[in-house]
Amino acid sequence: MKSDNRSLRDHFLVIKNALLPGSANGQSPSDELPLRAELFSALQMEQHGRILANAHKLSTERGRDQLLSRLASNENVIIDACSQLTEAIKASRQVTPAAEWLLDNFYLIEEQIRTAKRHLPKNYSRELPRLLRGSSAGRPRVYDIALETISHGDGRVDPESLSRFVAAYQQVTPLKLGELWAIPIMLRLALIENLRRVAANLALTRLNRNLADSWADAMAECAENDPSNLILLVADMARSEPPLDSSFVAELVRRVQGQSPALTLPMTWLSQRLAESGQTIEQLVQLETQQQAADQVSISNSIGSLRFLSAMDWREFVETMSVVDHTLRKDPVDVYARMDFATRDRYRHVIEKIAKHGRLSEFEVADSAVRLASAHAPQDNLATRQAHVGYYLVGEGLPELEQSAGFRSPPLQALQRAGKVAPLSAYLVSMLVITLLVAFGIAAKAYADGTAYWIVALIAVMALIGASQLAHSMVNWLITLVATPHPLPRMDFSDGIPVESSTLVVVPRYYLPSKTSIT
Numbered sequence: 097m098k099s100d101n102r103s104l105r106d107h108f109l110v111i112k113n114a115l116l117p118g119s120a121n122g123q124s125p126s127d128e129l130p131l132r133a134e135l136f137s138a139l140q141m142e143q144h145g146r147i148l149a150n151a152h153k154l155s156t157e158r159g160r161d162q163l164l165s166r167l168a169s170n171e172n173v174i175i176d177a178c179s180q181l182t183e184a185i186k187a188s189r190q191v192t193p194a195a196e197w198l199l200d201n202f203y204l205i206e207e208q209i210r211t212a213k214r215h216l217p218k219n220y221s222r223e224l225p226r227l228l229r230g231s232s233a234g235r236p237r238v239y240d241i242a243l244e245t246i247s248h249g250d251g252r253v254d255p256e257s258l259s260r261f262v263a264a265y266q267q268v269t270p271l272k273l274g275e276l277w278a279i280p281i282m283l284r285l286a287l288i289e290n291l292r293r294v295a296a297n298l299a300l301t302r303l304n305r306n307l308a309d310s311w312a313d314a315m316a317e318c319a320e321n322d323p324s325n326l327i328l329l330v331a332d333m334a335r336s337e338p339p340l341d342s343s344f345v346a347e348l349v350r351r352v353q354g355q356s357p358a359l360t361l362p363m364t365w366l367s368q369r370l371a372e373s374g375q376t377i378e379q380l381v382q383l384e385t386q387q388q389a390a391d392q393v394s395i396s397n398s399i400g401s402l403r404f405l406s407a408m409d410w411r412e413f414v415e416t417m418s419v420v421d422h423t424l425r426k427d428p429v430d431v432y433a434r435m436d437f438a439t440r441d442r443y444r445h446v447i448e449k450i451a452k453h454g455r456l457s458e459f460e461v462a463d464s465a466v467r468l469a470s471a472h473a474p475q476d477n478l479a480t481r482q483a484h485v486g487y488y489l490v491g492e493g494l495p496e497l498e499q500s501a502g503f504r505s506p507p508l509q510a511l512q513r514a515g516k517v518a519p520l521s522a523y524l525v526s527m528l529v530i531t532l533l534v535a536f537g538i539a540a541k542a543y544a545d546g547t548a549y550w551i552v553a554l555i556a557v558m559a560l561i562g563a564s565q566l567a568h569s570m571v572n573w574l575i576t577l578v579a580t581p582h583p584l585p586r587m588d589f590s591d592g593i594p595v596e597s598s599t600l601v602v603v604p605r606y607y608l609p610s611k612t613s614i615t
Contacts, residue, residue: 145264
């Protein structure tokens, strides 16, 4: 019996250390606790947004991507926890309501993890602004925003609270477009993180209950068959130093209390042991009940929020929250607001690219585009192309906007523009350069091998003919990489064509003379 209990305790410690690093010293690390802070209303979340924006300090260095590795770790912990809970059910052990929620929705969690991996490419988070200090130091700023949203909602994502929280944050520090688009995936990662922590806690409490069950079974058997050795068994349990947390105590009390008069001995020992730390059995049993209820709420809220993330229209959310979009809607001719989403999104991505390689922020670039368009606003209410912000974003006015923003064109983009300025010259020069390089390489090799001059000249002529075909194929292939197509800007006529945009289309009909029979 002693060796069985010792091996069980050793097995318990191995699994516990694997689930929660840092639990080997008997304490759960603070960063592994469920994301559970003071519950905030929508108004309180708005106030918290301003406070958080003032507290965030960004790092100028690019760190390594931590989110993908953490997601993989979260997946492993959740799978391991569900496996242990499934084994407990197969062994006819009683599981908590939170554990039932986790097992019943495990398929949904797996699907959300796959979605997160698909939408989170490698090094994606390295492109986002990162925090300099705090508990989320080195991680994207928007990820910390997601963690705060989950913490103060106990796993519940409320659209109104989220919108007011992000809007209040941007009153102090505007978020980049990439950060706004990253909010859905960051919320998904934060919810999976919360589920991992709750699942790990459920698995640990399950191990505690299993340990309590093993001691309860041994003491019940001893009380029935050999009551004189019960005191030795209790002494063995005391020497094993079981985890006297709420889950172990509650399960042991449930199994032992009121079963047999001989089992009052372990209850007496338990009461005395808890009294040394100022606790009572009743307090821990009540604490376990509260903990189970809290875990159930966290699990149910997190799973409900994962479903909400898939159903919400994030395009509308991003446009509502984007300071760039709000600025572009000041278009002097009021065309931007009446365009379709794809066109508006293309305009915003151009601003994002200019800000990334320039000296102005995204808001300042958008404001410059509006000011340039306003400078050409018509005085006689007649619309002009130069008065539309799109002229400076995707039209001929783009160089003027880039110059005002201090834009430094990347090498590939500079090559693309050079090809657009003189396409025929770029095409012919590229073919000529590749042809000469290949032919020269072949002729130089022949000359280095000691070939006669006239043979080298003949080889060079033949190499020019063959290299020209190679150059033709290579240039045509490179053109498909450099000359990327761009869709034309479009208006949004999903609700009908307005009167000022109505057009009369005339389709002529041609009548062929009918065949007549001649008699």
